[in-house]
Amino acid sequence: MTARARRTNRERRGESQERILDAAEALFARSGFNGVSTKDIGQAADVDPSLLHYYFDTKAGLYLAVIARRAGYVNTVRRQALESYAADAGPGISVAGVVRTYVESTFELARQGDEGYLSYLTVIAQMNSTPAGGIPGLEGTPFDEVVQLFVDLLRRASPASNDADLYWFYHMLSGAITLSWARTGRIDKLSNGQCRSTDFEAIADHMIAVFSHGLDR
Amino acid sequence: MTARARRTNRERRGESQERILDAAEALFARSGFNGVSTKDIGQAADVDPSLLHYYFDTKAGLYLAVIARRAGYVNTVRRQALESYAADAGPGISVAGVVRTYVESTFELARQGDEGYLSYLTVIAQMNSTPAGGIPGLEGTPFDEVVQLFVDLLRRASPASNDADLYWFYHMLSGAITLSWARTGRIDKLSNGQCRSTDFEAIADHMIAVFSHGLDR
DNA sequence: ATTATCTATAGATCTATAGATAATGC
DNA sequence: ATTATCTATAGATCTATAGATAATGC
Numbered sequence: 102m103t104a105r106a107r108r109t110n111r112e113r114r115g116e117s118q119e120r121i122l123d124a125a126e127a128l129f130a131r132s133g134f135n136g137v138s139t140k141d142i143g144q145a146a147d148v149d150p151s152l153l154h155y156y157f158d159t160k161a162g163l164y165l166a167v168i169a170r171r172a173g174y175v176n177t178v179r180r181q182a183l184e185s186y187a188a189d190a191g192p193g194i195s196v197a198g199v200v201r202t203y204v205e206s207t208f209e210l211a212r213q214g215d216e217g218y219l220s221y222l223t224v225i226a227q228m229n230s231t232p233a234g235g236i237p238g239l240e241g242t243p244f245d246e247v248v249q250l251f252v253d254l255l256r257r258a259s260p261a262s263n264d265a266d267l268y269w270f271y272h273m274l275s276g277a278i279t280l281s282w283a284r285t286g287r288i289d290k291l292s293n294g295q296c297r298s299t300d301f302e303a304i305a306d307h308m309i310a311v312f313s314h315g316l317d318r
Numbered sequence: 319m320t321a322r323a324r325r326t327n328r329e330r331r332g333e334s335q336e337r338i339l340d341a342a343e344a345l346f347a348r349s350g351f352n353g354v355s356t357k358d359i360g361q362a363a364d365v366d367p368s369l370l371h372y373y374f375d376t377k378a379g380l381y382l383a384v385i386a387r388r389a390g391y392v393n394t395v396r397r398q399a400l401e402s403y404a405a406d407a408g409p410g411i412s413v414a415g416v417v418r419t420y421v422e423s424t425f426e427l428a429r430q431g432d433e434g435y436l437s438y439l440t441v442i443a444q445m446n447s448t449p450a451g452g453i454p455g456l457e458g459t460p461f462d463e464v465v466q467l468f469v470d471l472l473r474r475a476s477p478a479s480n481d482a483d484l485y486w487f488y489h490m491l492s493g494a495i496t497l498s499w500a501r502t503g504r505i506d507k508l509s510n511g512q513c514r515s516t517d518f519e520a521i522a523d524h525m526i527a528v529f530s531h532g533l534d535r
Numbered sequence: 536a537t538t539a540t541c542t543a544t545a546g547a548t549c550t551a552t553a554g555a556t557a558a559t560g561c
Numbered sequence: 562a563t564t565a566t567c568t569a570t571a572g573a574t575c576t577a578t579a580g581a582t583a584a585t586g587c
Contacts, residue, residue: 110559110564117565131449135352138549149567154551156565196532230447230500232348232440233507245508268509269524276497277490283447290450291462292485307486315413315531327538327585334539355575366541371577373539 118156120146123217125153126167130223134164134236161236168228171221172243175210179247182206187254194258197313200274203251204312207278208305219284226282229275248275274312281308335373337363340434342370343384347440351381351453378453385445388438389460392427396464399423404471411475414530417491420468421529424495425522436501443499446492465492491529498525 108116124145128137139160143150157163186202187194210218233240242248248271255267262270284298296303325333341362345354356377360367374380403419404411427435450457459465465488472484479487501515513520 107559113558113565132452133350133352133448135350136452139551140549150550151552151568152566158551160550226447229502229504230443230497231350231502232500233503241507242504248508264509264512265520266524268505268513269520270528271508272497272505272513272521273494273525273528276494278493280447280489280493280496283449285446285448286450287446287459288485288489290458291465291488292481295481296485296489303482303486304489307483308490311487311490311529311532313532315529324585330539330584356577357575367576368542368578369540375577377576 114156117146117148117152121148121153121156121163122167122170125163126170126217126220126224129164129167129227130220133227134160139163164236165239167221167224168239168243171218175207176244176247178210179203179206179244180250183247183250183254187257194254196255196258197309199251199254199258200312201309203274204278204305204308208301211282211301212305222282223284226279229279230283270312274308277308277312331373334363334365334369338365338370338373338380339384339387342380343387343434343437343441346381346384346444347437350444351377356380381453382456384438384441385456386460388435392424393461393464395427396420396423396461397467400464400467400471404474411471413472413475414526416468416471416475417529418526420491421495421522421525425518428499428518429522439499440501443496446496447500487529491525494525494529 121142125137125142128141128145131137139150139153142153142163153160153163157166182202182205183199186198190198211222228236228239228242252267252271255270256262256264259267281298281301281304286298288296289298338359342354342359345359345362348354356367356370359370359380370377370380374383399419399422400416403415407415428439445453445456445459469484469488472487473479473481476484498515498518498521503515505513506515
């Protein structure tokens with residue numbers, strides 16, 4: 102019988118939290134906040150359910166922690182992409198360029214196919230299509246700030262558009278992204294296999310095209 | 319004390335079912351399938367919860383019945399609009415025309431603002447962004463057939479596009495529609511009041527514009 | 536006689552907490 | 562001594578059903 106490696110409290114704490122967050126992320130993605138029990142999560146994390154409460158207080162607290170965990174990273178990737186595009190493009194900034202930058206930075210992580218990250222996106226998709234205030238503590242979105250940057254760049258690229266135009270444009274794009282993240286498999290069936298919900302490369306390409314100039318050209 | 323009007327069994331049955339469906343529709347829209355109990359629904363319908371089981375067997379059966387109730391109507395409205403557009407346009411059929419017809423017929427009902435119908439759309443939005451197979455008996459969508467008609471017309475209007483292009487185009491449009499139906503209120507906050515989630519006229523106008531030619535022009 | 540509706544309840548969860556035990560800190 | 566983890570359980574649900582009652586059918 103091997104002696105268990107001695108781990109510092111800091112490590113034990115961190116590893117347990119990560120295991121719980123990983124399990125919660127996967128299960129919330131599959132079944133939604135109310136479709137999963139703390140017992141399910143504990144089991145998947147190989148940890149007693151009471152430990153969730155020790156670390157995250159309530160189930161809603163755990164959900165918020167799941168969302169918070171990767172939000173900073175997503176924001177950083179998007180912000181850097183947008184800022185460096187704006188710097189490079191200068192006065193040549195275009196709607197197509199801004200859209201491409203936003204969409205590509207958004208999907209380049211998904212394309213690598215890390216299962217945890219994909220689950221995260223599915224959770225975010227659910228959050229996006231749930232009435233604001235459905236989960237206490239989740240009124241705004243942690244991505245709002247970078248979205249404002251996106252709209253700012255759009256405004257610069259399309260001075261003729263007014264604010265409502267710009268925000269509605271974002272709304273439509275956001276809907277397309279959200280549905281893609283949900284990976285429901287419906288388009289696969291509908292297209293008789295011509296499209297695959299998990300093919301983020303094709304999704305990004307078509308999204309950029311559609312939101313740059315519609316279907317034609 | 320007034321004697322209660324004598325109602326036929328057929329009437330009692332129909333009225334109770336409608337009350338239950340109305341209540342379920344509103345509550346499912348607000349909190350999702352797993353966020354609502356049969357007790358909540360019975361209470362809102364002013365009926366004992368056991369009656370739900372008498373009529374709809376299980377809670378999932380009730381959910382399916384909510385979805386089925388208005389699906390035929392939505393399909394009829396959409397199909398008629400698309401067919402009469404195609405007939406009128408003849409060889410002059412265009413992507414912009416097909417999109418306008420699909421979007422307008424989809425939203426003209428929502429614009430009238432019937433609260434029950436709006437709840438219905440919110441339920442459909444949730445269904446659309448939930449993994450297929452999350453609710454037993456709900457693999458395909460009851461709207462698939464008319465969607466195929468939409469894609470057929472698109473194909474006629476844009477012969478240069480291949481099937482994947484067409485279905486991905488529908489996917490993006492569907493995402494925008496779905497997010498709009500969800501009426502989350504997020505765009506209101508994000509745009510600082512410039513856009514309102516409930517303004518289906520503005521949504522339809524901007525959706526048609528974006529999916530016809532992007533943001534510019 | 537048949538159908539609609541309610542009463543009562545079984546049996547299975549579910550979230551959260553109090554308090555005990557095991558591991559690390561120092 | 563402190564922190565992490567588990568045991569045990571309270572108390573509140575939740576879905577579904579069996580069986581009683583109330584209304585309509587004819």
